[in-house]
Amino acid sequence: MGKKVTGGIFAGLLGAGIYAAYQRLDESNKKHLKQEIKNRADDLKDRAVDYAFYAEDAINDAREILSEQMKQSSQRAKTTMDSFKNAQSFDDSDNFDSDDPIDIVVDPEAVFDEDDDFEATATVLIYPDGTVTAF
Template identity: 45%
Template structure:
């Protein structure tokens, strides 16, 4: 509160000094001071209006540029979607008929009563149990791979 009070006291003292100085001026000096202040106020108003127009123009340019950019991006997205839809969703007319015919032949051949091929380990490996052989070769401490050369190291 002390800073606010000091500011207000200084403002009041400055206003009182300005009032006393203005009262002591001659009538010609008062008119000259009023004309100078009016000219400076007109210049300040003109500048404020100019800056307001500059800001308005800049805002309009921004909106136009943003609108153009969003339209460009939207067009590109639509073009990409159309291109993607054209290439991947539409059937290829050249090889489709032959592929369809081949698939139809496969489906009709699967409908007959032919037996499926079933493989089991006895038929494939001659009755040998492959899982047991792999365990014995890795579990054997004296396998043929352990030679005297590796034991000497």
């Protein structure tokens, strides 16, 4: 608490000294001092307004950038979903009837050259239920 009292006394004495010095000035110097203080206060107000406008511009720019990024991300997500949907639409499982067997036929003569040494075996047909038919 001692520091607060000492600080208060110092501030009071400083203010009293400034007031006494002001009162000792002649009228032209008082007028000049008032004008100087008014000019500095106006400059300070102008700077504060300028910085407020700078801050507002920066916020608006950040909003525009964020909005553009969100639009681009949304468009990328939509494009990805559309390509995924298109890939799913080409799936033949839509036309698949579970009662029909899936025919997988491999002709060894079409796969291997005549120069290869192999013996032809029977053709095998495998059904989805697991049954096998050999020809």
